[in-house]
Amino acid sequence: MPAGHNRIATSFEFFPPKDEAMEKTLWESVERLAPLSPSFVSVTYGAGGSTRERTHATVRRILNETTLTPAAHLTCVAATRAEIDGIVRDYHDAGVRHIVALRGDALEGAGAKYAPHPGGYANAADLVAGIKKAAPDFEISVSAYPEKHPDSPTVEADIDMLKAKVDAGASRAITQFFFENDVYFRYLERVRARGIDIPIVPGILPVQNFKAAKNFATRAGASVPAWIAERFAGLDHDPATRKLIAAAVAAEQVIDLLDRGVTSFHFYTMNRADLVYAICHLLGLRPAVQEVKS
Ligand code: FAD
Numbered sequence: 001m002p003a004g005h006n007r008i009a010t011s012f013e014f015f016p017p018k019d020e021a022m023e024k025t026l027w028e029s030v031e032r033l034a035p036l037s038p039s040f041v042s043v044t045y046g047a048g049g050s051t052r053e054r055t056h057a058t059v060r061r062i063l064n065e066t067t068l069t070p071a072a073h074l075t076c077v078a079a080t081r082a083e084i085d086g087i088v089r090d091y092h093d094a095g096v097r098h099i100v101a102l103r104g105d106a107l108e109g110a111g112a113k114y115a116p117h118p119g120g121y122a123n124a125a126d127l128v129a130g131i132k133k134a135a136p137d138f139e140i141s142v143s144a145y146p147e148k149h150p151d152s153p154t155v156e157a158d159i160d161m162l163k164a165k166v167d168a169g170a171s172r173a174i175t176q177f178f179f180e181n182d183v184y185f186r187y188l189e190r191v192r193a194r195g196i197d198i199p200i201v202p203g204i205l206p207v208q209n210f211k212a213a214k215n216f217a218t219r220a221g222a223s224v225p226a227w228i229a230e231r232f233a234g235l236d237h238d239p240a241t242r243k244l245i246a247a248a249v250a251a252e253q254v255i256d257l258l259d260r261g262v263t264s265f266h267f268y269t270m271n272r273a274d275l276v277y278a279i280c281h282l283l284g285l286r287p288a289v290q291e292v293k294s
Pocket of ligand 1: 043044045046047073074075100101102103104105110114123124125142143144149151152153157158159161162174175176177203
């Protein structure tokens with residue numbers, strides 16, 4: 001068992017399901033991962049009214065039916081300050097105490113030029129300040145980009161935005177996924193040199209589907225090294241081998257992070273439990289007996 005396994009903290013990210021089949025997959029994954037006692041589980045937030053309602057419903061169900069601590073993602077997109085403040089108050093009334101605060105993308109999708117909603121929050125730092133004003137006891141996590149956000153001219157400009165978010169009240173940053181750990185450690189050095197001392201939790205994407213991960217990475221400004229592509233090459237029609245390779249790649253990454261002193265990990269689960277469960281097992285995490293919520 002890896003040394004220091006008792007110190008490991010995890011969080012799991014899910015997206016709200018679009019239909020009944022996806023809902024079933026999501027809840028099977030939540031049930032499978034819950035006994036690993038994550039610090040929190042987060043639920044992403046989309047751009048349309050119906051997807052937003054699905055986020056709220058998923059967060060409510062986590063609160064009502066599990067002993068897990070939910071963190072609700074929230075963006076500044078296509079909403080006035082008053083509308084966002086209303087959502088924040090509703091979450092608070094429901095018992096949610098953790099928000100992942102984001103600017104979000106233009107409605108046309110990632111890559112299109114972002115313009116703040118007139119009367120809305122201007123950016124993620126502005127949103128963090130708004131949430132803290134509405135309810136100071138919210139824990140707020142924000143994003144961080146080891147390879148810089150595609151909208152940002154430089155890594156320094158990106159770190160300036162991170163500093164603004166921390167100054168506004170964020171107490172944790174979760175990174176965009178990356179595959180080269182050196183990229184994360186170089187970024188961490190620059191963040192610390194800028195006087196930012198909150199945890200910068202690495203976001204880990206187990207590669208369930210290489211093609212989809214590559215497309216997602218291109219839009220998110222994350223690089224996909226040639227050696228990763230090489231490992232998945234020729235496996236498009238061989239899901240069983242692909243899964244084994246995915247487990248090996250992710251295991252290598254998290255064990256190296258662990259060896260280099262990282263103790264908190266955020267997993268982009270894509271609503272699937274198997275790979276994440278296996279990687280957590282490698283990190284030394286074992287299921288706890290779950291209390292039944294009365
Ligand atoms: P910020 O941190 O506010 O900005 C990122 C960078 O872009 C900064 O360097 C900033 O200076 C620069 N920048 C911002 N605006 C401009 C501008 N107008 N001109 C020039 N530079 C600018 N998206 C969702 O829609 N829903 C989610 O639930 C969601 N969850 C996420 C969770 C995590 C952990 C991460 C890493 C990302 C998530 N995203 C989500 C994606 C995110 O919304 C996009 O990456 C979005 O483009 C930026 O939002 P942000 O809060 O990360 O940006």
